[in-house]
Amino acid sequence: MTDSTQLCDIGFVGAGVMGKNLILNLADHGYRVAAFDLDHKKLESVITQDLQENNGQARVVACSSYTELLSKLKQPHLVILSVPAGRPVDDVCSKLIDAGIEADDIVVDTGNSLWTDTVRREKFYEGKFIFFSTAVSGGEVGARFGPSLMPSGDPYAWTRIEPVWRAIAAKVDPETGRAIERYEPGNPVIHGEPCATYIGPSGSGHYVKMVHNGIEYADMQLICEVYQVMRDALGMSASQISAVFKEWNQGILNSYLMEISAEVLATRDSETGLPLVDVILDKAGQKGTGLWTAVSSLELGCPAPTIAEAVYARSISTLKEQRVSASTLLAGPVQDKPDEAKRLQVIKQLHDALYCAKICVYAQGFDLMKTAAVEHGWQLNFAEIAKIWRAGCIIRAVFLQSITDAYERNDELANLLIDPFFAKQISLNQMNWRRAVADATLTGIPVSALSSALSYYDSYRTAVLPANLLQGQRDYFGAHTFERTDKAKGKFFHVEWSETDRPMTKIK
C-alpha cells in the first residue's frame, strides 16, 4: 500500500462516468488523486477499479468531505470538477469556499458548461480562488485513454494545468496526423502531439466545445439521413448498410462517428435476435449544446443552417405519435424499387453527398468560431483547434488534418469553402451530392441536413441572392429602406411605393 499521509497532486470532485475515467487516466500518468463524490458508491467504484488496475497499489484516495479533500492536497490546491453543467458547478464551488479554498488555488470545470456561465464564474470567484475551465470531448473512452481538451481562462492557471492536460490528452502521430490509439489501463500513450491547446480568454474554450458539439450533431444527422435513404429507398438491411459504412471508413469519410455507426448497425439485440438499431425507438434526445450552437449562430447572424437543421431533426423525431398518425394520412410519392445498378449508383452518390455536406458543416462551425472571436475579442488559432480535434474527441476524423492544413496555409481564411483544397473537393463531388438530394426528395425521404448544406454551398457561391426583392418588400410595408447597387455603400433610400411617380428619398 502507498503511504496514506502522502499529499495528492490533484483533487477531483465528481466520480460519475466521465469523472471516474478522468481520475483513472490521471492516475495512469503518475498523478496521485484525492477524490470526492456525494455518492459513496461512485467513489468506491473508482477506488476498486484503481486497485484492480494497479496491482492493489492505490493511486486514488477517497475523501468523505470537501474539507478532507483540500487537506489531502499539495498547495496551492488544484481541484478538477466533473459535475453536471449548470447549478451543480456553483454548488461545488461554494462548498469549496466553505471548506477553506484559497485565492491562489485553482478550480477547473470540465463539464459541458454554457460558455457565458464560465465567463460569469471566472469574475464571480475572483479573489476566492482561480476559476478555470477545460471543455472535454471524447465520451467515457476518451476520458479514460485520451480526450481532446479545450482549456481557456486565466493564463497563470494554464501554466499549472498544462503539463497535466498534455499528459492525459489523446495523442496524434505528427507524421500521419492520425490518432495513436491504445486502450490499455496502466500503459498510456506518452508520445505524439497532445490534443490539448490553450484556446484563449475565459469562456472561449467552452464556446469552441459548444461548436464542436454543433458539428457533432450535424455530422451525426448527415450519417443518419444517408442510413435512412439506404434503408427506405434502397431496401438495405442494417448489416448491409454497416458493411458500406465500414468500407467508407477506410477512405476520405474515415471518422469515429462513421466507425461507431457501422458498429451500431452491425449489433444484434440479444433479446429478439434482430438488428439492435431496428428495435431502438426513433426519438432522439439532446442535452442542449447543439441548441446553444444554433442560437449563437442566429444571435451573431452567422449562418450555420445544417447545425440548426440537425437540432430540428431531433425535435421532429420526438413527435413520434403524430408522425405515426400522419404517415397514414399524408401522401408521399410512389417510387419503384431500384434495380442493382441504380442501387450502386445511389450508394456512390450518397458517399459523395456525405463528404461535401460534411465540408459545409465544418465550414459553418469554423465560420461561427471566427465570428464569435471577432465579437468577443478572442484570438482563436483555427489550425490548432482543428489539430486538437484530430484525436480523442467525438468528431475526430482524418479530414481534420486537411482543415489543419487549410488554416496553416491561411489563418485568415474567410470560409473553409474557399480554401483551394476544399473548393476542389466540392467541385469534383458536387454532382453526386445534388443527385443524392434530388433522388431522396423525389422518393419522399427527408434529408434536411444534406439539403441544407447544399443550399448553404449554393447561397455562399451566389453573387446575387434574392435579398434585393426582400429589401423591396421590407421597404414597401415598413419603410425599412435599402441600399442601391449603383450608389455608395451605407447610403439608404426609401421609395413611396404607392405613389405613381414613386419618388425616392435618401434617408442617410
Ligand code: 6PG
Ligand atoms: C463529447 C460529446 C459529449 C456528449 C454531448 C452530446 O464531445 O464528448 O459531445 O459532450 O455526448 O453532451 O450530448 P447530446 O447528444 O445528449 O446533446
